Amino acid sequence: MSPVAQTVIVVLLVAGAALYVARKVWLSVARARRERNAAGCGADGCCK
Amino acid sequence: MGAASDAARATGSIAVPPAPRAPASPLRVALVGNPNTGKSTLFNALTGMRQRVGNFAGVTVERVEGSYTGADGRRVSVLDLPGAYSLDPHTPDEAIALDLLAGRADVPVPDVVVIVADALHLERNLYLVSQLIELGLPAVVALNQIDAATKRGLQVDVVELIHELGVTVVPTVATKGEGIDRLRQAIARAPDLPVPSRRMPVPRVAEQALRPVEQALVDDGVPPAAAGLEALLHLTAPGTDHGPAVHAAVVAARSQLLDAGLNPESLEAELRYGWITGVMHRTVKDPDGQEHTTSDRVDRLLLHKVWGMLIFLALMGIVFQAVFFWAAPMQEAVESALGWAGTQVGSAMGEGDLQSLIVDGVIAGVGGVLVFLPQIAILFLFIGVLEDSGYMARAAFLMDRYMRTVGLHGRSFIPLVSGFACAVPAIMATRTIERPRDRLATIMVVPLMSCSARLPVYTLLIGAFVPAMHIGGFLDLHGLVLLGMYLLGTVSALVVAFFFRRTLLRGQTQPLILELPPYRIPSPRALATTVFHRSSLFVRRAGTVILALSIVIWALATYPRSDVPDGIPDEAVQEMQLANSFLGRAGHAIAPAVAPLGFDWKIGVSIVSSFAAREVFVSAMGTIYGVGGSEDGAGLPEKLRAERNPETGAPVYTLATAIGLMVFYVFALMCMSTVAISIREAGGGWTGVRWAAVQFGYMLALAYLGAWLVRIGAGAFGWA
Amino acid sequence: MLRRLFSRPTAAPAGPCLNTASSAVAEACLESCALMACTTGRRAVVVNVGCDGAEACRLRAMGIYEGARVSVVDSRNGLLLQVRGARLAIGAAVAAAITVIPLPN
Numbered sequence: 001m002s003p004v005a006q007t008v009i010v011v012l013l014v015a016g017a018a019l020y021v022a023r024k025v026w027l028s029v030a031r032a033r034r035e036r037n038a039a040g041c042g043a044d045g046c047c048k
Numbered sequence: 049m050g051a052a053s054d055a056a057r058a059t060g061s062i063a064v065p066p067a068p069r070a071p072a073s074p075l076r077v078a079l080v081g082n083p084n085t086g087k088s089t090l091f092n093a094l095t096g097m098r099q100r101v102g103n104f105a106g107v108t109v110e111r112v113e114g115s116y117t118g119a120d121g122r123r124v125s126v127l128d129l130p131g132a133y134s135l136d137p138h139t140p141d142e143a144i145a146l147d148l149l150a151g152r153a154d155v156p157v158p159d160v161v162v163i164v165a166d167a168l169h170l171e172r173n174l175y176l177v178s179q180l181i182e183l184g185l186p187a188v189v190a191l192n193q194i195d196a197a198t199k200r201g202l203q204v205d206v207v208e209l210i211h212e213l214g215v216t217v218v219p220t221v222a223t224k225g226e227g228i229d230r231l232r233q234a235i236a237r238a239p240d241l242p243v244p245s246r247r248m249p250v251p252r253v254a255e256q257a258l259r260p261v262e263q264a265l266v267d268d269g270v271p272p273a274a275a276g277l278e279a280l281l282h283l284t285a286p287g288t289d290h291g292p293a294v295h296a297a298v299v300a301a302r303s304q305l306l307d308a309g310l311n312p313e314s315l316e317a318e319l320r321y322g323w324i325t326g327v328m329h330r331t332v333k334d335p336d337g338q339e340h341t342t343s344d345r346v347d348r349l350l351l352h353k354v355w356g357m358l359i360f361l362a363l364m365g366i367v368f369q370a371v372f373f374w375a376a377p378m379q380e381a382v383e384s385a386l387g388w389a390g391t392q393v394g395s396a397m398g399e400g401d402l403q404s405l406i407v408d409g410v411i412a413g414v415g416g417v418l419v420f421l422p423q424i425a426i427l428f429l430f431i432g433v434l435e436d437s438g439y440m441a442r443a444a445f446l447m448d449r450y451m452r453t454v455g456l457h458g459r460s461f462i463p464l465v466s467g468f469a470c471a472v473p474a475i476m477a478t479r480t481i482e483r484p485r486d487r488l489a490t491i492m493v494v495p496l497m498s499c500s501a502r503l504p505v506y507t508l509l510i511g512a513f514v515p516a517m518h519i520g521g522f523l524d525l526h527g528l529v530l531l532g533m534y535l536l537g538t539v540s541a542l543v544v545a546f547f548f549r550r551t552l553l554r555g556q557t558q559p560l561i562l563e564l565p566p567y568r569i570p571s572p573r574a575l576a577t578t579v580f581h582r583s584s585l586f587v588r589r590a591g592t593v594i595l596a597l598s599i600v601i602w603a604l605a606t607y608p609r610s611d612v613p614d615g616i617p618d619e620a621v622q623e624m625q626l627a628n629s630f631l632g633r634a635g636h637a638i639a640p641a642v643a644p645l646g647f648d649w650k651i652g653v654s655i656v657s658s659f660a661a662r663e664v665f666v667s668a669m670g671t672i673y674g675v676g677g678s679e680d681g682a683g684l685p686e687k688l689r690a691e692r693n694p695e696t697g698a699p700v701y702t703l704a705t706a707i708g709l710m711v712f713y714v715f716a717l718m719c720m721s722t723v724a725i726s727i728r729e730a731g732g733g734w735t736g737v738r739w740a741a742v743q744f745g746y747m748l749a750l751a752y753l754g755a756w757l758v759r760i761g762a763g764a765f766g767w768a
Numbered sequence: 769m770l771r772r773l774f775s776r777p778t779a780a781p782a783g784p785c786l787n788t789a790s791s792a793v794a795e796a797c798l799e800s801c802a803l804m805a806c807t808t809g810r811r812a813v814v815v816n817v818g819c820d821g822a823e824a825c826r827l828r829a830m831g832i833y834e835g836a837r838v839s840v841v842d843s844r845n846g847l848l849l850q851v852r853g854a855r856l857a858i859g860a861a862v863a864a865a866i867t868v869i870p871l872p873n
Contacts (some may be wrong), residue, residue, distance in 0.1 A: 003400065005701040006401055006402040007401060008401045009372075009402055009601075010401045010402050010405055013405060013599055013602040014405075014599055014600065014602075015594035016596075016599075016601050017595070017597070017598075017600050017603075018596075019592075019601035020592070021593070021596050021597060021600060024593060024596075105830075133826060133829045133830055134825070134826075134829030136822075136825045136826065136829060138822040138825055139822060139826070141857070158845075168853075169852070169854045170853075170854050171852040171853045171854075172830065172831055172851070172852040172854045175829055175830075175831070176829075241781070273826070284824070284825055284828070294792040311834055312815070312816070313824065313828075313832040313834075314828055314833040314835070316828070317828035317829065317831075317833035317834075318833060318835055321831065321833065321836065323850070342844075343855070344841055344855075347841075347842065347848070347855075348842070351842060351844065351845065351848065352844065353844055353845055369807075412779075445846065445848075446845070448846060448857075448859055449845060449846070452859070458859065550862075558823070559819070559823060559858070559859045559861040559862040560846065560857065560858060560859035560861075560862065561826055561827060561830070561856070561857075561858050561859070561862060562857045563830070563854055563855065563856055564848065564855040564857050565855075565857075627865065709810075722797070741841065
């Protein structure tokens with residue numbers, strides 16, 4: 001495999017992995033926000 | 049559709065005439081029943097492995113869904129509702145079931161309700177059955193564990209029971225898959241049968257008193273079919289979730305009943321159990337009586353104040369020893385397979401960045417975590433055995449007194465023990481604790497229980513630095529240190545809970561009410577299902593999040609490439625490149641912060657990158673030492689032992705460093721998923737964020753303090 | 769019959785769930801006493817469930833209601849009861865709030 005092709009694959013893999021991790025973090029934050037809205041939770045930590 | 053139903057008929061073992069019609073919409077079935085009736089096992093037997101686990105919208109009650117194809121080719125989707133003793137609107141789990149069945153949830157009302165009743169405890173189970181048949185929904189009763197009842201000498205007259213209840217009753221043995229086909233047939237037929245209705249007699253005076261309440265409930269939007277049941281439920285304690293009209297009607301009805309000489313609080317229980325006594329008399333023959341069962345005799349010993357506790361501690365000791373030793377041969381097999389894969393890929397690809405990424409990043413990173421699969425499987429196997437055998441409830445009963453002294457509930461015990469496996473399901477398991485303060489206190493300390501993700505960290509460090517010394521019996525020093533780490537976490541959890549109950553979460557702890565199911569031999573099939581589900585979840589994480597993180601860490605440890613002078617040895621080149629990489633620079637930046645703990649910058653980097661998940665610490669170490677270390681294929685423990693401080697030449701890792709690092713991981717909340725679930729379960733939104741922040745902060749402080757104390761202590765004894 | 773007899777709330781002390789009962793009355797208890805005072809092997813009829821809302825509801829659904837018969841299987845730590853054929857473990861606080869009339873063995 002040529003060095004250029006290798007570099008391209010490495011860059012793609014690393015970028016993909018970084019995006020995946022960023023997406024995971026983003027999704028968990030977004031879910032927390034969404035569920036808060038859906039739950040109508042009280043200030044005492046009690047969700048109805 | 050046609051192909052699917054043909055296939056189902058071709059493979060189905062039961063001869064069923066072709067369906068006259070093939071409805072397109074799936075049949076919705078809800079599974080309801082008391083806890084400990086084998087409901088989950090029945091659910092597994094009905095739906096197989098295809099399950100989805102989620103939450104009911106807006107509430108923190110677990111929702112498990114599965115499906116199967118009926119004999120007539122129709123899809124049947126099964127919803128497993130949380131275990132309940134009644135449809136009491138005061139407890140979250142049971143309120144969910146009531147709302148869903150009465151059509152108040154955002155889910156359509158199920159077409160068929162399958163009520164799972166335990167044949168051994170039919171009398172108590174019939175309470176929920178009698179409530180459910182009043183809802184006017186097509187219903188089937190699965191009379192589960194009929195084999196155990198027969199063995200005990202109980203004779204249940206199923207035909208008479210059908211007559212008494214007015215619904216189909218199917219005897220089943222979920223653990224062996226017996227009666228499942230007949231249950232499926234009964235489910236398919238249930239919508240065409242007349243709907244069941246109230247069977248128990250209600251005194252005229254009570255009927256008259258309740259009629260205005262029923263009317264007020266119907267006016268308030270309660271389906272007429274459910275009004276009779278709900279009127280009775282509201283009588284016990286006038287709820288506030290309905291309008292003032294309902295409240296006024298309930299108050300009037302209560303005083304009317306009192307005048308008539310009836311107790312409104314206990315009216316429902318009296319009526320239902322009065323009816324149940326008659327049903328039991330006509331349907332069940334119990335020649336032996338059930339005064340003293342084998343379980344009682346076992347409990348004489350297992351619930352003994354001294355012996356019971358000793359046996360409990362011994363059991364826990366055996367579990368941890370087994371997790372460490374039984375897994376060892378399997379771990380070695382996984383390790384050598386990974387080593388072989390690394391060598392193969394390395395030689396097949398030739399030098400280059402891509403080869404380094406695959407071998408040092410992916411195989412070292414993901415492999416370093418996968419090695420712990422055997423231990424996780426064994427831990428879940430043991431938790432499953434304890435749970436399914438009925439011992440877990442005894443442990444909660446035994447522990448209640450002790451839990452209470454630190455302000456926790458006996459029910460907190462099960463989440464805490466589950467915390468040994470993983471804090472995420474454990475925090476979700478706190479939902480069985482009703483009072484918000486009891487729950488919050490448990491949530492706050494659950495992550496202190498050493499979860500299976502810490503196991504990779506512990507075993508790596510113990511294996512590398514603690515001498516394998518036999519102590520006596522089945523114990524050796526490895527097992528003992530591991531047990532010590534678990535004990536440290538457990539004791540701190542209790543102490544911290546005590547402080548929370550005295551400061552932020554003051555209040556009375558809810559009293560204990562717990563059913564002790566009879567002991568039974570756990571079904572291997574059910575255990576296998578649990579272990580399989582948990583293990584595959586772990587593997588999926590290793591294949592996704594940890595894979596991605598490994599690649600990212602590899603990139604950070606590799607770039608930017610720096611120019612190195614010619615003529616120096618290979619290892620020194622790699623060392624310099626690592627030090628100049630992004631990761632190396634970050635590590636050097638935080639090195640002063642971790643220096644008081646005796647950690648070098650490589651450990652600092654691994655700690656930072658393990659915020660995502662603790663086991664990433666091991667894969668990060670694997671990646672860093674894979675990148676910076678020699679290429680002779682030595683394992684990570686050997687590399688750690690060989691690591692020297694470049695300035696002093698002293699070993700970086702001493703026993704004290706290793707212990708300090710382990711103590712750090714006992715306390716630190718290095719787990720993205722736990723933080724996320726804490727936010728959600730502690731109330732969501734800013735409330736949740738605040739509690740999660742408190743949790744993360746106090747745990748990090750404890751971790752730092754703990755590791756520092758270990759270093760100071762070791763220094764004082766002169767073996768730092 | 770007993771059920772009818774006891775269906776009206778009695779004058780028995782309806783202490784809150786969280787009081788601990790004195791165990792001195794153990795065997796001297798002929799009239800009504802706290803369930804906590806009963807020893808292993810004792811059978812009794814419940815006359816009052818003096819807990820608040822949610823606990824009382826759960827106890828009644830599980831078979832501990834006014835007029836129900838229970839028998840004490842184990843009184844070493846907390847109480848282990850036989851109720852309606854099942855084994856129910858309750859903490860000392862709950863057991864102290866339930867008033868019973870012991871039955872002769």
